[in-house]
Amino acid sequence: MGQITLKKVRKAFGDVEVIPPLDLQINDGEFVVFVGPSGCGKSTLLRLIAGLEDVSSGEIEIDGRPSAELPPAKRGLAMVFQSYALYPHMSVRKNIAFPMKMAKISQDEQNRRIEAAASALNLTEYLDRKPGQLSGGQRQRVAIGRAIVREPAAFLFDEPLSNLDAALRVGMRLEISELHKRLATTMIYVTHDQIEAMTMADKIVVLRAGRIEQVGAPLELYENPRNIFVAGFIGSPRMNFIEGPEAARHNAHTIGIRPEHIDVSATEGDWQGRIGVAEHLGSDTYFHIHDTGLAETVTVRASGEVTLRHGETVFLTPQAEKIHRFDNEGLKQ
Amino acid sequence: MATTHARAAARLMISPSVILLLGWMLIPLGMTLYFSVLRYNLLMPGDNPFVGIENYQYFLTDPAFTAALINTLALVVGVLAVTIIGGTLLALLLDQPMWATGIWRILVIAPFFVMPTVSALVWKNMFMNPVNGLFAHLFKSLGLAPFDFLAQAPLFSIIWIVSWQWLPFATLILLTAMQSLDREQIEAAEMDGAGALSRFRHITIPHLGRAATVVVLIETIFLLSVFAEILVTTNGGPGNASTNLTYLVYAESLLRFDVGMGSAGGVVAIILANIVAIFLMRAIGKNLDA
Amino acid sequence: MARAVTPQRKALNTAIAALIGALIFFPIFWTVLTSFKTETQAIADPPVWFAFDWTLENYTAVNQRSDYLLHFWNSVVISVGSTLLGLMIAVPAAWAMAFVPGRRTKDILMWMLSTKMLPSVGVLVPIYLLFRQLGLLDTRMGLVIVLTLINLPIIIWMLYTYFREIPGEILEAARMDGASLREEVTHVLLPMAVPGMASTVLLNIILAWNEAFWTLNLTAAKAAPLTAFIASYSSPEGLFYAKLSAASTMAIAPILIMGWFSQKQLVRGLTFGAVK
Numbered sequence A: 001m002g003q004i005t006l007k008k009v010r011k012a013f014g015d016v017e018v019i020p021p022l023d024l025q026i027n028d029g030e031f032v033v034f035v036g037p038s039g040c041g042k043s044t045l046l047r048l049i050a051g052l053e054d055v056s057s058g059e060i061e062i063d064g065r066p067s068a069e070l071p072p073a074k075r076g077l078a079m080v081f082q083s084y085a086l087y088p089h090m091s092v093r094k095n096i097a098f099p100m101k102m103a104k105i106s107q108d109e110q111n112r113r114i115e116a117a118a119s120a121l122n123l124t125e126y127l128d129r130k131p132g133q134l135s136g137g138q139r140q141r142v143a144i145g146r147a148i149v150r151e152p153a154a155f156l157f158d159e160p161l162s163n164l165d166a167a168l169r170v171g172m173r174l175e176i177s178e179l180h181k182r183l184a185t186t187m188i189y190v191t192h193d194q195i196e197a198m199t200m201a202d203k204i205v206v207l208r209a210g211r212i213e214q215v216g217a218p219l220e221l222y223e224n225p226r227n228i229f230v231a232g233f234i235g236s237p238r239m240n241f242i243e244g245p246e247a248a249r250h251n252a253h254t255i256g257i258r259p260e261h262i263d264v265s266a267t268e269g270d271w272q273g274r275i276g277v278a279e280h281l282g283s284d285t286y287f288h289i290h291d292t293g294l295a296e297t298v299t300v301r302a303s304g305e306v307t308l309r310h311g312e313t314v315f316l317t318p319q320a321e322k323i324h325r326f327d328n329e330g331l332k333q
Numbered sequence B: 001m002a003t004t005h006a007r008a009a010a011r012l013m014i015s016p017s018v019i020l021l022l023g024w025m026l027i028p029l030g031m032t033l034y035f036s037v038l039r040y041n042l043l044m045p046g047d048n049p050f051v052g053i054e055n056y057q058y059f060l061t062d063p064a065f066t067a068a069l070i071n072t073l074a075l076v077v078g079v080l081a082v083t084i085i086g087g088t089l090l091a092l093l094l095d096q097p098m099w100a101t102g103i104w105r106i107l108v109i110a111p112f113f114v115m116p117t118v119s120a121l122v123w124k125n126m127f128m129n130p131v132n133g134l135f136a137h138l139f140k141s142l143g144l145a146p147f148d149f150l151a152q153a154p155l156f157s158i159i160w161i162v163s164w165q166w167l168p169f170a171t172l173i174l175l176t177a178m179q180s181l182d183r184e185q186i187e188a189a190e191m192d193g194a195g196a197l198s199r200f201r202h203i204t205i206p207h208l209g210r211a212a213t214v215v216v217l218i219e220t221i222f223l224l225s226v227f228a229e230i231l232v233t234t235n236g237g238p239g240n241a242s243t244n245l246t247y248l249v250y251a252e253s254l255l256r257f258d259v260g261m262g263s264a265g266g267v268v269a270i271i272l273a274n275i276v277a278i279f280l281m282r283a284i285g286k287n288l289d290a
Numbered sequence C: 001m002a003r004a005v006t007p008q009r010k011a012l013n014t015a016i017a018a019l020i021g022a023l024i025f026f027p028i029f030w031t032v033l034t035s036f037k038t039e040t041q042a043i044a045d046p047p048v049w050f051a052f053d054w055t056l057e058n059y060t061a062v063n064q065r066s067d068y069l070l071h072f073w074n075s076v077v078i079s080v081g082s083t084l085l086g087l088m089i090a091v092p093a094a095w096a097m098a099f100v101p102g103r104r105t106k107d108i109l110m111w112m113l114s115t116k117m118l119p120s121v122g123v124l125v126p127i128y129l130l131f132r133q134l135g136l137l138d139t140r141m142g143l144v145i146v147l148t149l150i151n152l153p154i155i156i157w158m159l160y161t162y163f164r165e166i167p168g169e170i171l172e173a174a175r176m177d178g179a180s181l182r183e184e185v186t187h188v189l190l191p192m193a194v195p196g197m198a199s200t201v202l203l204n205i206i207l208a209w210n211e212a213f214w215t216l217n218l219t220a221a222k223a224a225p226l227t228a229f230i231a232s233y234s235s236p237e238g239l240f241y242a243k244l245s246a247a248s249t250m251a252i253a254p255i256l257i258m259g260w261f262s263q264k265q266l267v268r269g270l271t272f273g274a275v276k
Helices: A042-050 A092-102 A107-120 A136-148 A166-183 A194-200 A218-223 A228-233 A245-249 B004-035 B054-061 B063-094 B101-113 B116-127 B134-141 B154-179 B183-191 B196-224 B228-233 B245-255 B259-289 C007-034 C057-064 C068-099 C105-116 C120-134 C140-164 C168-176 C181-210 C214-218 C226-234 C241-261 C263-270
Strands: A004-013 A016-026 A031-035 A057-062 A077-080 A154-158 A186-191 A203-208 A211-216 A240-243 A254-257 A262-265 A271-280 A284-290 A298-303 A313-318 A324-326
Touching: A004 A042, A016 A042, A016 A057, A016 A211, A031 A042, A031 A194, A042 A077, A042 A154, A042 A186, A077 A136, A077 C168, A092 A107, A092 A136, A107 A136, A136 A166, A166 A186, A166 A194, A186 A194, A194 A218, A203 A218, A203 A228, A211 A218, A211 A228, A228 A240, A228 A254, A228 A324, A240 A245, A240 A298, A245 A254, A262 A298, A284 A313, B004 B259, B004 C068, B004 C105, B004 C120, B004 C140, B054 B063, B054 B259, B063 B101, B063 B154, B063 B196, B063 B245, B063 C007, B101 B154, B101 C007, B101 C241, B101 C263, B116 B134, B116 B154, B116 B228, B116 C007, B116 C226, B116 C241, B154 B196, B154 B228, B154 C007, B154 C263, B183 B196, B196 B259, B228 B245, B228 C226, B245 B259, B245 C120, B259 C105, B259 C120, C007 C241, C057 C068, C057 C241, C068 C105, C068 C140, C068 C181, C068 C226, C068 C241, C105 C140, C120 C140, C120 C214, C140 C181, C140 C214, C140 C263, C168 C181, C181 C226, C181 C241, C181 C263, C214 C226, C226 C241, C241 C263
Parallel strands: A031 A186, A031 A203, A077 A154, A154 A186
Antiparallel strands: A004 A016, A004 A057, A203 A211, A240 A254, A254 A324, A262 A313, A271 A284, A271 A313, A284 A298
16 A cells, blocks of 8 residues: 555745645555656655654645654655765665665564565675665665565655666666566655656656646646646657747747657748757757747757758748647646 | 654663763763862862962963963974875875885884873883983994983973874875775866876875865864873973973863863863864764765 | 885885884883883883883783772773763754755754863863762763763754765665564664664774863762873872882773774764765
8 A cells, every 4th residue: 555645734944945835646566756857845745754854734635544654764754865865884685685684574584585686686696785885776776675575555765867877777777667567566766867757657746846847647737737847847748839920829828849740841830940969869850940039049859860951941840730839827728 | 764753762762862961971071161160179178169260370471371371282283294294105105016015014003002101101211311322332333422402492392292103094094085086087187288286286285185184184183182192201391391281181181280270271272162062063074074 | 096105115115114103102012011010110211121020010000090990980981871871861952853854954963062172171160069069070970960961062963964874765665665663674774774873882982981071070089080090190109100100001092992993983973074
């Protein structure tokens, strides 16, 4: 079980309110990602759920039990930290055993769970090493192993992949997703990387300045962002925003169109511009188009290799049904 | 981690230290200030009348005070000069590639661990003694007349002894600082065409600047209070030739039992030390933010 | 820099370093050597180097004269006692400031440091009079108290800089793993802090062992540690170089050995973490 409900949860440090009263429902077995730019309060929110910070007011219910006053250990949650926070003086085995030792679980049961976790995480041959002798990815797995053996109601991840290099990051992303499929335990995952959010989440919570901007499934957020902030934050490359007469033509203050929803042509189209930088990725090509008279640059994504060069004139046509319209407060119309 | 509960516990855990240090600072300091305005001599029982700044007037106009002030400054400046220059050269040497660096470093820093009374007595008797000292033997074998260091150059001798004790400190700290110098910076300078000398001048010296400041300030604090070395070698003499401020206050208080005068001297010493302390605290405080 | 240095260059460096090291170390070496000579050999002209009758008689003589062991024991009690007492007071304070820093933490630390700047001589008179009043003059207890207070700021600072290097997330992880405050301290914090605490203890014992202002001014025959005992050799009674050397050797040997082990921590402790 792992159903977590936040009711009017508020956090202030002194006079500074970092999280205004906030409601959120996390269902059992869900993979929820808190995403937002740095300083948006996503880590603070996670730490409030963990019990590492006190709420200033409001209630946190874990499986229906009021938990805002409970110490972290009593909440039945496990956390994987950004720095992994392994105990450097203990072997991998002792690291994984530590939470069970604290919970006074029998030695046999401890060994059983350690073996299970180690084989699931490919750590069996490293059990007697110290964390200092492991690579970044292995340390990450030990941290996850330490969380698994507690059999928690929910896992909390605080930017767990940010210390890994790009290739490992993709691998660990998949491993964590598979772990979730296998355990079907609630997971709350904090990241500033919207790609991680999109690829892993059942439900994304977009945060800005302590406020929830939108909650929804990845594709829901992609297709139907509630406001300019979410529209700009979700999706890569970023959505193009256009103001002025062109927006007015669509009866909006601002219109947004994603790079992948603009067709490129050398001969005809609605908008005209000049190619600046072209990024060739093989599978796709990103063009940064200048001098359209619409915005400083318009980014366009074309599938495959397109033979347009720097400085050439191009014509762009937005796919009409994919245009997002926002009012002067940035809200979706 | 900073929950309300933790904060209350933290305050409770800090308070014993704060209370003790506060007491240690305020009570004696208050008493020193109070005694310094009394006529109070342990050898003359009776009332201890309030005399205002009389003690200060006597203390500051006493020729012994001027001598002590000059000696204190000479001692501090002399030792600083020797240890900073010698320490930099030694650090530079020990930073070079060589065999068994550890052994030479151990030899160089050893004097720091010798207690002041031992080092002063060893130098006084076994080296500087005009009859039996090694220096006397050395001078004689060179055909020179033996020299009574502690009688004829008492302050110089004490500077010598104290420098020997503090050279390791300066060396060790400057060496540590030197080894923390980013090698890429040196390599970058090399790529930019800087020769060995200009690399030392423009990269190493500025990098050592901070460590050297710390050495100067910390040594100054300790050097203002040099005491045992003087007590066991010259007793401040001949005359006042090797009396520093610390020794003068000690002599007033515990040899002449003049509590009032000793306290006034103590206050003067505190003021002097505080001037140095302010600079030291700034240097260390900056580091706290980093 | 992985660049080749010629062996000749390396040999030259080694030779210079060995020469200078030997010169600086010479007084200590000479003291140890002299401690094994007879008094006559100790002042022989020209000096005898190794060809003398090695003897231990000075060590016996020193032990007979004025109860050397008592003073040695005083030094041990005073330096170890003040260090342990200081540690007991300092560990909670350093722990709190390192892991629950508040807005005032930095100010408190700086203020603690500033008490160290107070010159001892400035408070000599009141401490002397207070101790006389309280019957603490020439007692080990009195010196333990004074040295604890004097070195408390250094202990707190050293522990603070060591504790601060323990990442807060590890303690939080322990908390998430269900450790109580006591278990957090015993299973996680202490094992990680032990090396730092050991160096703090080592450095502080060295400082207390060699302290020579209060030990000289507040003790007489009974509680005098080695610093004060050795000072009694300043008034010569006949031939005494060899005995002075033997007494000195015994006084500095333990601390010299400890000191060599604590070289690195020394820098950090004495600069209040400003140089690492």
